[in-house]
Amino acid sequence: MTRLGALTSCALLCAATAVAQNPPGTIAGPNQPPKVFGPPHVTEPWESVVMTEAVPGSDIPVDLTLLETVDGLFTPIGIRHPKGKGPFPVVLFFSGNGGAGLEQVRDYVDNHGYTLERFLKEGYAVAWLQYRAEAWYAYTKADYAPLAIGKQQANQLMNRPPLEIDDLRTIVEYVKRLPYIDPARVGLCGNSHAGGMILRSLADGLKINSAIVSEPDASEFLQLRVDAFSGENPYYPTMESIAPYLDKKVAMERINRITNTPLLFLTRPEDELQGLFETAYAWVKEAGKTPVERTIYHHPVHGFLIRVPKDEKGNYKPDDVQIKSIQQAIDFFKKNMGGPGTR
Numbered sequence: 465m466t467r468l469g470a471l472t473s474c475a476l477l478c479a480a481t482a483v484a485q486n487p488p489g490t491i492a493g494p495n496q497p498p499k500v501f502g503p504p505h506v507t508e509p510w511e512s513v514v515m516t517e518a519v520p521g522s523d524i525p526v527d528l529t530l531l532e533t534v535d536g537l538f539t540p541i542g543i544r545h546p547k548g549k550g551p552f553p554v555v556l557f558f559s560g561n562g563g564a565g566l567e568q569v570r571d572y573v574d575n576h577g578y579t580l581e582r583f584l585k586e587g588y589a590v591a592w593l594q595y596r597a598e599a600w601y602a603y604t605k606a607d608y609a610p611l612a613i614g615k616q617q618a619n620q621l622m623n624r625p626p627l628e629i630d631d632l633r634t635i636v637e638y639v640k641r642l643p644y645i646d647p648a649r650v651g652l653c654g655n656s657h658a659g660g661m662i663l664r665s666l667a668d669g670l671k672i673n674s675a676i677v678s679e680p681d682a683s684e685f686l687q688l689r690v691d692a693f694s695g696e697n698p699y700y701p702t703m704e705s706i707a708p709y710l711d712k713k714v715a716m717e718r719i720n721r722i723t724n725t726p727l728l729f730l731t732r733p734e735d736e737l738q739g740l741f742e743t744a745y746a747w748v749k750e751a752g753k754t755p756v757e758r759t760i761y762h763h764p765v766h767g768f769l770i771r772v773p774k775d776e777k778g779n780y781k782p783d784d785v786q787i788k789s790i791q792q793a794i795d796f797f798k799k800n801m802g803g804p805g806t807r
Contacts, residue, residue: 501612501623504534504630510638519544519573520778524584526573528566533634534611535626539596540566541635542573543642544580545589546804550644553673553801554589556635559655559767562628563597578772578780582790587804588797589645595631598657602627603664603684610668629665636672649673649801653793655767657681663744666725667718674800676793678730678769681737682744685718687711700739703746710743719751726800729758730789735766759792761785769793 486492511532516525524546530538545552557572557580572592573580580590602608602625611630614621640647652675654662659680666675667685683693692698692709700706727748731741745758763785765771772782782790 499614499616499621501614501621504611504613504633510641512638513538517570519577522577522581522584526570528569530566531635531638533596533626533631534613535620535622537596539631539635540569540594541591542569543589543591543639544573544584545644546584546587548644550589551646552587552589552644552804553649553651553797554591554639554645555583555651555653555797556591556593556639557653557770558593558595558632558658558661559770561598561657562595562631564594566594569594572770575774576771578782578786579770579790579793581780583794586794586798591635591639593632593635593658595628595635596626597628599625599627601684601690603629604687604690629661629668632661632665633668633670636670651675651797651801653678653769655679655770660685663722663748664718666722669721672725674726674728674797676728676730676769676796677744679732679735679737679741679766680729680744682740685715686740686744686747687714688740697736699736701733701736702739703743704739706739706743712747715747716751719748720753722748722751723753724755726755726796727757728793728796729756730769731758731760732763732766732768733760734762734764759789761789 513530515528517528519526524544527543529541529543531541533539545554569592577592580592583590609623611626612623614623636650636652639645640650650672652662652672654660654675655678659677660682662675662677663680663682663685666672687710688706689709729741729745729748731738731745735741745756748754748756749758761768768786769789772780772786775781
């Protein structure tokens with residue numbers, strides 16, 4: 465045997481020996497079995513940190529809660545409920561594209577809480593929500609899928625990074641388990657980006673009683689082209705102006721997964737995205753899979769339903785449109801999940 469042949473034979477033998485000596489349970493090389501993922505599940509007891517604080521001008525405090533989400537990080541919510549043990553129906557309020565933290569929760573409860581106070585007086589528990597910041601157009605990617613959980617050796621593994629809609633699912637499931645909440649009567653009221661979150665979450669299987677989507681940013685849900693929405697102030701005041709940039713086939717596939725969840729759309733012609741709001745409503749109605757209604761209000765403020773101002777003395781001063789729209793919101797939830805004491 466030549467020296468080269470001997471060296472080659474030695475190298476092959478050494479490689480074979482190395483493979484043969486892999487520790488038990490380990491695998492080397494390609495073509496290994498794929499990871500197995502499953503739906504997220506709740507681990508009891510649910511980890512949370514609760515700080516009870518007084519609310520200015522009210523005898524009902526707020527439980528500022530840091531709630532553990534699916535990947536072990538915490539998100540803040542502020543929960544309030546009428547006096548008594550319940551079980552109460554609950555409406556969860558939220559707005560914007562996340563990332564604002566505990567300070568925003570406290571500010572909305574203390575300084576923008578008129579709508580929440582009105583619901584409390586009607587016997588509803590209420591909460592203001594926060595969640596992780598929006599991941600730009602992550603929902604529209606071709607490989608998007610609902611969050612699933614696996615395992616990498618001893619630790620958690622996910623099929624994709626968690627999004628703000630995954631935090632919403634966590635919050636809803638946590639609130640359903642509170643001893644003073646009726647889990648069959650959980651409603652959502654989302655404004656702007658939060659309205660779009662509701663639509664995306666329902667399409668992904670979130671189970672709630674009913675929801676208000678107020679001026680909903682449905683850009684991702686309706687598969688609006690990213691280059692038609694990436695400017696700081698996109699302008700689509702009519703359905704006709706935004707239609708060329710939407711993917712109706714993709715949008716209707718999502719919409720058709722929303723069933724038996726009554727929805728109330730609140731829209732506002734003064735908003736530069738009224739065309740987006742109206743299209744979302746029109747296509748949900750066209751699908752016919754879930755009860756849906758819509759009211760148009762004229763108002764200068766984006767988020768008029770939840771952004772009631774205070775005067776210089778710290779008293780809330782709702783205008784006529786806000787009084788009317790808040791009463792409509794209360795009536796909507798009463799119709800769909802009843803008031804206190806009904807089941």
